[in-house]
Each structure stands twice: as structure tokens, then as C-alpha cells.
Amino acid sequence: MNVQILKLLAKDARMSASDISTVTGLPEIEVVNEIQQMKKDGLIRGFRTVIDWEKLDEFYVSAIVEIKVTPKAGLGFEDVAKKIARFHEVESVYLLSGDSDLSVIVKCKSFQDVSRFVAKELATIESVTSTKTQFVMRRYKELDVDLDVTDPDQRGVVSSC
Amino acid sequence: MLNYEAVLNNTITEIQPSGIRKFFDIAATMKDVISLGVGEPDFPTPWKIRNAAIKSLERGRTGYSSNRGLNELRAEISRYMLRKYALRYNPDTEILVTVGGSEAIDAALRSVINPGDEVIVPQPSYVCYVPMVKMAGGVPVIVNNRAENDFKLKAEELKEKITDKTKAIILPYPSNPTGAIMEKKDYEEIEQVIKDTSIVLISDEIYSELTFNGKRHVSPASVGSLKERTVVINGFSKAFSMTGWRLGYTCGPEEIISQITKLHQFAIMCAPTTSQYAAVTALRDCNDEVEAMMEEYDTRRKLMVKGFNDIGLECREPEGAFYAFPSIASTGMKCEEFCEKLLAAKKVAVVPGTAFGESGEGFVRASYCYSTDHILTAIKRIGEFISEI
Numbered sequence: 135m136n137v138q139i140l141k142l143l144a145k146d147a148r149m150s151a152s153d154i155s156t157v158t159g160l161p162e163i164e165v166v167n168e169i170q171q172m173k174k175d176g177l178i179r180g181f182r183t184v185i186d187w188e189k190l191d192e193f194y195v196s197a198i199v200e201i202k203v204t205p206k207a208g209l210g211f212e213d214v215a216k217k218i219a220r221f222h223e224v225e226s227v228y229l230l231s232g233d234s235d236l237s238v239i240v241k242c243k244s245f246q247d248v249s250r251f252v253a254k255e256l257a258t259i260e261s262v263t264s265t266k267t268q269f270v271m272r273r274y275k276e277l278d279v280d281l282d283v284t285d286p287d288q289r290g291v292v293s294s295c
Numbered sequence: 296m297l298n299y300e301a302v303l304n305n306t307i308t309e310i311q312p313s314g315i316r317k318f319f320d321i322a323a324t325m326k327d328v329i330s331l332g333v334g335e336p337d338f339p340t341p342w343k344i345r346n347a348a349i350k351s352l353e354r355g356r357t358g359y360s361s362n363r364g365l366n367e368l369r370a371e372i373s374r375y376m377l378r379k380y381a382l383r384y385n386p387d388t389e390i391l392v393t394v395g396g397s398e399a400i401d402a403a404l405r406s407v408i409n410p411g412d413e414v415i416v417p418q419p420s421y422v423c424y425v426p427m428v429k430m431a432g433g434v435p436v437i438v439n440n441r442a443e444n445d446f447k448l449k450a451e452e453l454k455e456k457i458t459d460k461t462k463a464i465i466l467p468y469p470s471n472p473t474g475a476i477m478e479k480k481d482y483e484e485i486e487q488v489i490k491d492t493s494i495v496l497i498s499d500e501i502y503s504e505l506t507f508n509g510k511r512h513v514s515p516a517s518v519g520s521l522k523e524r525t526v527v528i529n530g531f532s533k534a535f536s537m538t539g540w541r542l543g544y545t546c547g548p549e550e551i552i553s554q555i556t557k558l559h560q561f562a563i564m565c566a567p568t569t570s571q572y573a574a575v576t577a578l579r580d581c582n583d584e585v586e587a588m589m590e591e592y593d594t595r596r597k598l599m600v601k602g603f604n605d606i607g608l609e610c611r612e613p614e615g616a617f618y619a620f621p622s623i624a625s626t627g628m629k630c631e632e633f634c635e636k637l638l639a640a641k642k643v644a645v646v647p648g649t650a651f652g653e654s655g656e657g658f659v660r661a662s663y664c665y666s667t668d669h670i671l672t673a674i675k676r677i678g679e680f681i682s683e684i
Contacts, residue, residue: 142594146667153667156601157594291322291644292332294313294422294651295471 147181200234330644331661336536341584351572364392371578396530396543408433412462418652439654446473450484469502472660474613482518502616504534540570595663606678
């Protein structure tokens with residue numbers, strides 16, 4: 135495991151092994167092997183792109199669905215959380231402290247699709263006692279990326295300071 | 296018509312505007328330039344700091360502060376100097392908050408220079424020192440630092456320039472534009488050269504937070520007996536991405552700071568109060584933010600140095616500030632010619648080394664205050680330029 139590599143990849147998943155090698159001082163082959171190993175160990179689970187879907191006409195609709203659950207004896211929330219995670223429409227599932235038990239991020243093509251999915255698939259799960267669906271109106275920041283920034287570089291071209 | 300020549304101050308009129316202004320002017324008007332030319336952080340000021348300023352405005356804290364600066368800010372600066380550089384300064388008598396490091400450099404020079412006094416200025420270095428020495432009535436004496444010494448100020452070269460008129464030495468480390476730093480032993484050697492003199496050290500440490508390879512910044516004030524003769528100058532611009540806030544400070548012996556304070560009091564009154572409230576938060580609560588920026592600079596630094604070396608421009612590893620200073624000797628061009636042709640051919644802007652003194656000839660300054668994508672694109676274009684000449 136190499137935390138420095140993880141930190142660099144967390145910031146930029148496209149960073150090449152050669153650039154990582156330059157920054158960490160490790161030989162390139164070692165970087166490649168290390169990343170392979172961390173994938174194998176389940177430390178690195180995937181590489182995604184942060185996209186501002188709102189820039190497209192055909193964008194996705196997301197909702198945060200808060201779910202209350204009657205935990206099953208012996209299984210707690212595990213069983214239902216894993217079941218929910220299997221759905222294609224579900225982007226994330228978190229176990230929460232506080233009022234709700236699970237927070238589920240659902241992504242569909244339209245508001246209707248989200249409603250239908252929640253009503254048909256999530257609300258009907260046996261131990262689910264209630265759902266509260268909150269549509270995402272606008273994204274400002276995602277995975278550390280500020281989606282709101284459109285300011286061009288205000289600095290000049292050259293300076294001596 | 297009024298004879299302006301007769302009206303104006305000769306010392307000021309005789310100061311030449313920077314020789315590379317022409318290049319700067321051309322670059323400034325060109326569109327779609329990929330620039331590595333700016334010595335200013337690309338990160339906005341951390342939000343906590345901006346928010347502290349906003350809150351101070353909301354509370355109506357919009358008056359003057361004391362001449363020396365807010366008590367709580369000077370107290371924070373005192374703690375910071377101790378924590379970071381093992382230096383003890385009394386916030387009531389040995390610290391002054393100024394309008395950027397620039398005001399502090401100017402006032403420090405004016406507080407020690409009598410007409411005709413010599414001030415030693417190592418170069419390549421930031422452009423303000425020579426004109427400021429002249430404006431204070433002093434005579435700048437240049438020491439040309441050399442690449443083979445990693446652009447450090449060497450005690451033996453310094454010694455050659457010392458005369459009985461030498462009043463002060465400027466120590467601009469970590470260095471803009473070379474990225475050079477000075478280590479304890481470098482200052483110990485300098486101490487040997489000046490210990491029997493009354494020469495004052497004016498140490499511009501504005502890049503002190505930006506040192507790499509595990510090397511911590513060393514202030515000359517923390518070395519041997521040098522504290523009694525050192526005026527430390529620092530500020531918030533570079534470390535906290537606060538260039539536009541215009542806030543700096545100076546620490547030193549009470550005898551000197553009290554004189555600088557007079558200049559500040561009569562010329563400035565006090566540094567901007569809003570900026571001072573912001574700066575309290577910067578010193579108190581922004582370690583993580585600063586660290587994240589440093590990590591990013593370090594990544595860029597390494598990629599840039601390798602990038603230049605890969606395209607055939609020999610580039611030493613800078614250990615401080617946020618500039619690389621590659622040699623362009625392999626191209627056979629003078630640096631201004633190189634920069635002008637590069638700009639025309641590939642629309643990439645870097646700053647000629649001669650902007651920072653004659654000894655910058657043969658080098659260009661490239662800033663890594665840009666995203667890695669931007670840096671790598673610029674270097675690729677420079678590589679194309681070199682292969683086409």
C-alpha cells in the first residue's frame with residue numbers, strides 16, 4: 135500500500151504512472167505494480183470522471199432518498215443495504231446516524247423515473263418502513279470539484295513578482 | 296510649459312524602467328497565450344480566510360488599527376515565528392504589520408541607509424531591491440550568484456563586495472526567480488564574514504512556507520548571533536494565497552523596528568484592517584489548507600523540472616518558492632530572444648532571466664502556479680519550439 139500514490143490518484147485518476155513516478159521518486163514499474171496490487175487488494179475500487187451533467191440537454195436526475203428500516207434480527211441493516219445497492223439506479227448507499235437509517239442516492243433519466251423507482255422498488259422492500267425522496271436541484275461541488283467556478287484566470291500573462 | 300525635468304526628483308527620474316518591459320507589453324496584449332509567467336498563486340485565498348474578512352466587515356470593524364497592527368495579529372505572528380522558525384519576537388516592540396512585504400523592505404532600507412551607504416544585493420533576484428536602495432539614497436552593489444553554487448549567496452563572494460561603506464545586505468531566500476534556498480551552514484559562513492562589522496541583514500522571507508525535499512526554511516535570524524542584526528520580512532501573499540490583500544510584516548530588534556514604525560506611521564497609518572482580521576484566521580486555522588497547497592506545488596515542481604530536462608533544457612531542482620529556472624544555453628540563444636521567439640512561435644510565455652539581473656542571462660523563469668495540465672501543455676510546446684530551431 136502506498137498512501138502517496140493514493141493521494142495523487144484521488145486528486146487526478148488520469149495521472150500517468152510516469153508522472154506518479156516523477157512525483158514519488160519510485161521507479162515507474164514499481165508504481166504500476168503498486169497500483170495493480172492496490173486494485174487487487176480492493177483499496178482502489180474504480181476511476182471515475184466528474185461530469186457536470188447540467189451542461190447537457192439530456193442530463194440525469196438525482197435524488198437523495200432517506201430510508202427508515204426495521205432491522206432484521208441478526209442482520210441489522212446489512213441485508214437491506216446490500217439489497218438496495220444492487221439496483222442499477224442506485225449510485226451510493228450510506229448507513230446514517232440520526233433520524234433516517236439509510237441514505238440512498240438514486241440516478242435516473244427523469245423525475246418520473248426516480249419516483250417510479252422509489253415507489254416500485256425501494257418502498258416495497260419488506261423491512262423498509264418509510265422513504266423520503268429529495269430531488270437534487272443543482273450541484274455546486276462534487277468529489278472536491280467546484281462545479282460553480284467559471285471565472286477565467288484573472289492574472290496577467292507575465293510578471294516579475 | 297512647465298519644465299518637468301526641473302520639477303522632478305533626480306534620483307527617481309534616473310531609475311530606469313525594467314528593460315524587459317517591451318517583452319511584457321507584447322505578451323500582455325497577445326491572446327490565447329499559455330503562460331508560465333506569473334509569480335502569483337493560482338489558488339484563491341482559502342475560504343476560511345475570506346470568510347473571516349467578511350465577518351469583520353459585517354461587524355463593522357472598519358476603522359484604523361493601531362499603527363503597528365492589530366494586537367491579536369501581532370500576537371499570532373509572534374507565535375508563528377516561534378513555532379515555525381524558533382524565533383522569539385515581542386509582539387509589542389519587535390513586530391510591525393505592513394502593506395505587503397514590499398512596504399517592509401522599503402521602510403527597512405530607508406531606516407538604515409544614509410546617503411551614499413552601500414547595500415549588497417544578490418542577483419538574480421526580485422526586481423524591487425535595486426530601485427528601492429536607490430530611492431533610499433543608497434548605492435546598490437550587486438553580487439552575481441552562480442548556477443554552479445545553486446544560486447546561493449556564497450560567503451567568499453559576498454566578502455569581496457564588502458567595503459567600509461557597506462550598510463546592509465539583502466537576503467532574498469527562498470529565491471524568486473531561482474528557487475534557491477539558504478541553509479544553516481550557508482548563513483554560518485556569512486556570519487563569519489560579517490560578525491565584526493555593523494552590517495544589517497534585510498532578509499526577505501516571503502516564500503518561507505514554500506520549501507521542498509523536507510528542507511525547512513532557515514531564517515538567518517535563527518543562526519548564531521545574527522538575530523541582533525537581522526530584519527526579517529515576511530507576509531501572507533505567497534503562503535496563504537493572499538497577494539491582493541496587501542499584507543506583510545517585519546520582525547527585528549526593537550531599535551530598528553521602532554524606526555521602521557515611524558516611517559510606517561507617517562506614510563501609511565496602518566495596514567488594511569480587513570486584511571489584518573483575515574490574517575489572524577490565516578495563522579490560526581489554515582494549516583491544512585496551506586499544506587494541501589504545498590503538496591500541490593510540490594507535485595507540479597517535480598513534473599516541471601523533469602519536463603524541462605526531458606526536452607533538453609537543463610533544470611536544477613528548485614528547493615524553494617514556486618519557480619523553475621531552467622538553462623536555455625543549449626539553444627544558443629540569449630534569454631530575451633528565446634522568450635520573444637517562443638512567444639511568437641508557440642504562444643508560451645516565460646520570463647527572461649535578465650529581468651532579475653544580468654546574471655540571469657542564459658536562464659528563463661517558469662512559474663508553477665498553474666495546473667499540471669497547463670504546465671505539461673506549455674512544456675510540450677516549448678519542446679516543439681526547441682526541436683524546430
